[in-house]
Amino acid sequence: MASVSGGGASFGSGRKRSLDAEINLVPFIDLLSMCICFLLMTAVWTQLGAVQVKQANGTDAAQTAAQKTVDLDLKFSGTHEAVITMKKAGKLTRTVKVAGATDLEIGNQLNSQLQSMRSELTKEGLKVSSVFLTAHEGVDYGSLVSMMDIFRKNEMSNIGVIYASR
Numbered sequence: 428m429a430s431v432s433g434g435g436a437s438f439g440s441g442r443k444r445s446l447d448a449e450i451n452l453v454p455f456i457d458l459l460s461m462c463i464c465f466l467l468m469t470a471v472w473t474q475l476g477a478v479q480v481k482q483a484n485g486t487d488a489a490q491t492a493a494q495k496t497v498d499l500d501l502k503f504s505g506t507h508e509a510v511i512t513m514k515k516a517g518k519l520t521r522t523v524k525v526a527g528a529t530d531l532e533i534g535n536q537l538n539s540q541l542q543s544m545r546s547e548l549t550k551e552g553l554k555v556s557s558v559f560l561t562a563h564e565g566v567d568y569g570s571l572v573s574m575m576d577i578f579r580k581n582e583m584s585n586i587g588v589i590y591a592s593r
Contacts, residue, residue, distance in 0.1 A: 496556035557585040
């Protein structure tokens with residue numbers, strides 16, 4: 428307990444009233460300790476939940492390496508279909524449609540297509556510089572994240588997400 432003493436005060440009647448008040452600090456200390464615990468826990472979770480991505484466009488380094496790199500775009504054209512486009516120096520070089528009844532089928536087809544693309548690019552001495560996923564409002568968030576995982580498993584780390592209205 429803490430107390431505050433204001434000393435004796437004289438009010439017009441001539442008698443002195445004490446201004447002592449006791450403040451209970453235990454709830455304040457409890458609240459403060461809970462806030463500190465909450466901040467420490469959320470700081471740890473934000474570090475664990477971070478996705479490491481790099482900026483692929485807008486730097487001089489990206490422009491100098493553009494001759495030996497290609498860009499991939501994955502556009503969801505429906506709930507269970509997507510189109511992969513490969514661009515080299517801004518020109519469309521290849522388009523592949525991936526479709527399936529479930530997200531697992533789409534993921535398996537996407538994985539096989541990316542592996543074949545990656546082997547072709549390796550033979551030509553090229554590599555993927557950036558991947559852009561274009562999703563509309565009907566695309567499930569879990570599907571989007573699973574597609575990002577498939578690209579990362581195929582050693583493509585510069586991944587961006589673009590929202591597109593229908």
